[in-house]
Amino acid sequence: LNEAHEQAVLENRPMLIVFDADWCKYCEKMNDKTLNDSSVTSYVNDKFIPVRLDLADNMKVAEILEIDRIPCTIALSPRADLLGRVVGYVNTVQYRETLGRVRALQARVERKLATKTN
Numbered sequence: 001l002n003e004a005h006e007q008a009v010l011e012n013r014p015m016l017i018v019f020d021a022d023w024c025k026y027c028e029k030m031n032d033k034t035l036n037d038s039s040v041t042s043y044v045n046d047k048f049i050p051v052r053l054d055l056a057d058n059m060k061v062a063e064i065l066e067i068d069r070i071p072c073t074i075a076l077s078p079r080a081d082l083l084g085r086v087v088g089y090v091n092t093v094q095y096r097e098t099l100g101r102v103r104a105l106q107a108r109v110e111r112k113l114a115t116k117t118n
């Protein structure tokens with residue numbers, strides 16, 4: 001997670017953190033149907049710094065990010081601002097739409113920060 005954050009800062013791309021567990025049937029469905037879709041995979045790899053975390057191994061991080069159900073995807077800006085959240089199983093279209101809104105929010109935040117520093 002720390003490496004992903006460093007990379008997000010260097011590349012100015014948001015992190016996309018997916019929390020799941022091997023015992024979770026909806027996580028398996030999300031992985032098989034949505035996250036493994038080639039259009040989602042290429043979009044995520046191009047626009048985000050992806051991180052997958054097992055819930056049981058990362059309970060402290062899950063607590064900080066207020067994860068109460070899985071699967072759960074959290075989008076964080078390079079400054080660790082919450083940009084979006086997807087809870088539960090969603091199909092490819094819903095996931096891509098949410099990620100598009102996250103990227104648009106990231107762009108608005110960046111523009112606002114740029115005007116404050118100039």
